[in-house]
Amino acid sequence: MSDVMEVKFSLKVMINKQKTKVLFAEADSDFVDVLLSFLTLPLGTIVRILEKHYGDEAPAIGSLTTLYKGLANLDSDHFLVESGKQMLLNPRNSFETECRKLKLNVDDTQPTKYFTCENWNCSHLRISNIGMYYGTIRCSCGKTLKNEIIRESSQADDNGDVGVFSIKTASFIICDDLRMVPNVAGSIMETLGNLEITDTLGAELRDVTFGFNEIMDLLKGSFLSGTPLSDIILDGRQSHSVKPKSEPGMLLHQIEKEATIDSKKMILKVMVRKSTNKLLFAQAEEDFVDFLFSLLTIPLGGVECLLGSNTSLKNVDNLYTSLANINGDKYLKTKDTKTMLLKPKLPHGYISKNQIFPLTEESAPLLYYREPNFHFDVTEYLSPSDQRSGIQVSSFKTPKGEGNYVDGSRMYMVTDDLTVTPLCMTSSLSILNGLEIPLSDVKELEIHIGLEEVIYV
Numbered sequence: 001m002s003d004v005m006e007v008k009f010s011l012k013v014m015i016n017k018q019k020t021k022v023l024f025a026e027a028d029s030d031f032v033d034v035l036l037s038f039l040t041l042p043l044g045t046i047v048r049i050l051e052k053h054y055g056d057e058a059p060a061i062g063s064l065t066t067l068y069k070g071l072a073n074l075d076s077d078h079f080l081v082e083s084g085k086q087m088l089l090n091p092r093n094s095f096e097t098e099c100r101k102l103k104l105n106v107d108d109t110q111p112t113k114y115f116t117c118e119n120w121n122c123s124h125l126r127i128s129n130i131g132m133y134y135g136t137i138r139c140s141c142g143k144t145l146k147n148e149i150i151r152e153s154s155q156a157d158d159n160g161d162v163g164v165f166s167i168k169t170a171s172f173i174i175c176d177d178l179r180m181v182p183n184v185a186g187s188i189m190e191t192l193g194n195l196e197i198t199d200t201l202g203a204e205l206r207d208v209t210f211g212f213n214e215i216m217d218l219l220k221g222s223f224l225s226g227t228p229l230s231d232i233i234l235d236g237r238q239s240h241s242v243k244p245k246s247e248p249g250m251l252l253h254q255i256e257k258e259a260t261i262d263s264k265k266m267i268l269k270v271m272v273r274k275s276t277n278k279l280l281f282a283q284a285e286e287d288f289v290d291f292l293f294s295l296l297t298i299p300l301g302g303v304e305c306l307l308g309s310n311t312s313l314k315n316v317d318n319l320y321t322s323l324a325n326i327n328g329d330k331y332l333k334t335k336d337t338k339t340m341l342l343k344p345k346l347p348h349g350y351i352s353k354n355q356i357f358p359l360t361e362e363s364a365p366l367l368y369y370r371e372p373n374f375h376f377d378v379t380e381y382l383s384p385s386d387q388r389s390g391i392q393v394s395s396f397k398t399p400k401g402e403g404n405y406v407d408g409s410r411m412y413m414v415t416d417d418l419t420v421t422p423l424c425m426t427s428s429l430s431i432l433n434g435l436e437i438p439l440s441d442v443k444e445l446e447i448h449i450g451l452e453e454v455i456y457v
């Protein structure tokens with residue numbers, strides 16, 4: 001990928017006669033691949049790259065931004081291993097390999113690396129001593145995992161020349177609300193009809209260039225605007241910001257089906273003001289906090305999948321539904337592209353034992369290592385494909401094997417906007433004092449949180 005600031009996309013854009021609205025844009029597969037890559041971004045990455053790009057003017061993406069900031073402010077010693085916090089702050093994209101081939105990749109997360117014992121001659125089982133962060137985890141022998149090992153890419157020969165998600169020769173019509181259809185030659189009237197575009201009388205065709213800044217505006221707009229393309233293309237126009245619906249829609253039947261009957265329940269103690277029945281804050285143990293933080297690792301497409309493409313984000317719902325409706329055999333790169341994007345897996349080693357959602361992980365990567373000082377090339381496969389199940393990449397699992405991020409010894413305070421802070425008596429009292437609420441007006445309730453309840457988080 002070349003320097004992101006130099007990348008340009010050309011779009012043909014149809015604007016209504018009054019010049020108040022983008023009716024649709026016509027874009028090539030490079031642009032559509034970038035748009036589809038939004039679905040691969042973990043929620044934590046979206047918060048992080050918007051913060052990085054917009055700085056002080058970064059928009060808040062609901063409670064995710066406060067959740068992310070609370071995480072960033074927690075000391076590393078709240079996590080079982082230091083790398084656990086890094087995994088949550090910089091969650092890996094399971095489409096990392098594909099996204100690296102995009103004309104423009106907004107996900108600047110560092111490529112995943114794997115490390116084995118710093119002693120090349122270590123006699124301990126190598127496949128169960130692999131970490132994803134340099135020197136943060138100890139091998140069974142007591143030394144740290146510092147020697148980088150190589151991941152075999154299954155598509156090493158493919159540099160994106162044939163398209164990343166969509167096929168290179170396809171072009172697409174994209175509406176202002178991110179509904180999208182392949183551009184089928186010869187049926188323009190039908191296409192416009194399907195997209196309910198009727199206001200074409202006197203419409204004006206414009207050539208528009210999108211660079212990195214416009215792509216970031218599009219990412220932001222896909223969350224916060226009702227008309228993201230119009231906002232970017234028609235300068236000086238007031239943004240039609242949309243207020244997200246407060247609750248997502250119905251549960252997918254599939255979730256209910258997939259969830260085990262006795263799905264895990266977490267216990268929260270909730271402080272409620274008696275006189276107003278308003279939630280003040282909740283006291284949570286590490287399991288709930290671990291679960292909340294792990295939401296940041298779920299890709300946007302995974303959220304759409306869990307909520308049946310009926311989230312509070314209309315544009316993203318539209319993009320997701322459009323992808324579901326595309327004839328994958330004809331317009332997408334491989335037969336599996338659509339399935340993989342619509343129901344994305346989390347990277348290997350990312351699902352915490354406190355995860356309630358029916359998510360799945362990728363299988364262990366194919367790893368091999370070369371001893372650096374050999375004159376000839378000696379390659380030992382750590383994970384022949386028929387033995388992958390033996391691989392344990394233990395980045396947030398401690399050597400003892402616990403599968404969670406957050407250490408279990410403390411209590412946390414969670415406010416209504418999902419700000420998480422360590423709980424201490426003085427901080428809870430100072431919140432009550434700050435709100436001028438007498439202790440006699442506060443009651444404590446115990447609630448049990450399971451799959452159905454967390455959908456509304």
Ligand SMILES: [Zn+2]
Pocket residue numbers: 117118119122123124139140141142143
């Ligand atoms: Zn060792």
